[in-house]
Every structure is written in C-alpha cells, then in structure tokens.
Amino acid sequence: MSVLLQATRRNKGPRGELSKMRNNGMLPAVVYGYNTESIPVVLDYKETAKAVQKYGRTSVFQLEVEGKKVNAVITNVQRCALKGHVKHVDFLSINMSEELEVEVPVVAVGESAGVKVGGVLNQPVRELKIKVKPAEMPDQIEVDVSSLEIGDVISVRDLNLNFEILNADEDTLFTVTPPGVAKDDTAGQGDTENADIKATEAPESEN
Template sequence: MSTKISAQKREAGTPHSTLTNLRGKGDVPGVVYGYQTETISVSVSETDLIKTLRESGRNGVINLEVEGKTLNVVLSDFQRDALKGSFKHVDFLAVNMAEELEVSVAVHTTGEAAGEKEGGVVNQPNREVTIKVKPSDIPDSLDIDVSELAIGDHISVGDIRGTVSYEILDEDDFLLVSVTAPTVEAEPEETDEEAEPEVIGSKEESEESEEA
C-alpha cells in the first residue's frame, strides 16, 4: 500500500541552527536520492511522517511529493533523538517499482515455544534478515511460528527459505531463533571455615580418658 506525504525542498548544507529551528517547528530534515533523481535535501512534517509510517509500515512505499513531482520512495534510514524519541533526520530512497531491491526486514516470533513451557529460554541472535523483493511486495516483517520448538531446537534461514515468496540473501545457517535449556546455578561448595566443627568431647572427658 502506498501513502502520500509532502516534502519541502531546502538548501543543501543547511546550518545546524537552521536544522534546529526546523525541528522546533515540528519538521524533520532529510534527503532523497536514488532512482531517476538527483540527491535532494528536503524537510517533512514529523506528524505526517509518523502517520504515514503507521499506515504503510516501516518498509512501505511512500509517494513523496517534492515541488510538484511525485517519487516512489522507501524509508532507507533515520535518526531519532535518544531522549525524546523524535525524528532528527530521514533518508528516502527513490525506487523503480518494476525492479527488485535489497532491504532489511525485522524477524518476529509468533506463538509460545513448547520448550519455553518447560522452562527453556527463547533466543533471537539475529533480529533482521536481508531480502530481495519488488518495492510493492516488501513485508513489514518476517514472522516465524516457534510453537513447535522444544528445548534444543532452532530455526535458521534454510528452514524457512522455501516458505516465503521473496529471496532471502542470508546464508542457510544464519540462525534466527533457538530454544535453550535454563541455566542452573551450581550451589556453592561448603568451605572448611563454614563446615561445622566436629565435637570430640568435653575437656573433662578427655582428661578422664588420659588418667585411665
């Protein structure tokens, strides 16, 4: 699904103070580059950007209008403020809708692993995969059902490659999810100082034993 957003062209090499003023007004500075376009410095409304991403998803195609021209773009990269979470900068990649491109998509797990019910731990060592797909077919995420995984089981790219309609560029042994046994902490061994002293007998009993 494509959504529309308007962008305002700005001068390249904008001073830091100007970028700060842009963000203060609720706009996000960015650039557009890629298919049949020169690199253009732009700014977009952060409110419109957030709304568009909610409608189209992180990898959805956006109809970006710049000075009366509409470009098919995807959000290539972005920066957020570490404290506020607001957008600081965005990169839009113009794409050819008829050609495949390489993009990264998030890996999400669904269901509760059988091994997790037995105390196992679900691990996701890699949370993204790189795929090759036409822009209109980019999925929001790669969803993996883990409900059948027991302790010791795992899923790699090779296990799901034939279940999706696009090409996954990662190797077959690229590990996506595994279920491992819970870590059991060993009980600390009792030291000599902590050991209970052996009671041999009273002083009087020892003396009587010697006299005998």
C-alpha cells in the same frame, strides 16, 4: 500500496536553520536515487512518524515534491544521541519494477512447546536481508515457533518464502534453551518492533 507524504524542497543552510525546523515540528530529509536528483526536503514530523508507525518502515512511501510524486523507501535515519528522537531521514527513490535489497524484521509467532515447560526462546537474528520487488515487500517476516522444543533451532534454511533471502542458510533465527542457560539475546513471544521511524543508523548529516 504507496503511502503519500507531502514534502517541501528546502535550501541547504547552517545547523541553526535545521534546528529551527525541528523545533517547529518539521523533519529535515533528503530524497535521492532513481530518476531524480538529490533533493533536500522537509516533512511534517508527526505525519511522517504516524505513517511509519501505521505502515512500517519497510513500506514504499510516495513523496510529493513540487507537484512531482516519487516512490521511495527509508534507508538511513539519524537520531539525537541524548533524546532518541529522529533528526534526519534519507529516502531512496526506487523503480517499482526492479528488485531491491532491504532488511525486514523477523517476528516470532506462537508460544513454543519448550517455553511452556520453562525453556527460554532466543532470537540471535532480528532482521533478514531480502531481495524483493517494492510492491511485494513485507512489513515483517513471521516465523511460527510453536513446535520448538528445548534444544530445537530454526535457521534461515528452514524458511519457505516467495523471495530471496540474502543471509546465510545456517544463520539461527530462533532456538529454545533450558532454564538458567544465559544467552546474549532473547525474544518474547510475538514481539513487534518499536513503532517509530526506524532504519539503519547513519552519521549525522546536515544535508
């Protein structure tokens, strides 16, 4: 289901104009891609953030600009380096009948047997790149880790999903290590991603 967001075309202006928009609770953005010109727009920040928190950043958003509705997904998000709040969002207009490549969060489900006896659940890969039609795009990919003993591994090749995964088969999603063995990344049981406007970071733009 597409999530409707109201967007207003804006004129490209100096940096100060964008700062005024942000101070007034607005979110500068750009819409480009399938069957549309590149359009600079502005949205209500709170309404946009609320929609992303509720439906997930991989959802299809229907933007209404000057009476025209466009199906789009979030591609790039620019954030303030100091405060972390979102400064600008890129929306990619899409064809709902064609597959796209998107990155989707991977979430552990259940408590592993190894963790119950003191092991540590590690998650080296937190997102998977998949190829899927927009209407079938999941908010997240849940992986049952309850059967993992200490030393066990779940890799991409172990997944049985209804869409194509573009990561390498040997990429490790989850593993359980013995107590005291340090790893670069660990995952709490059932972690979910921070509910905010999140996507691939991009260099700051004043489009």
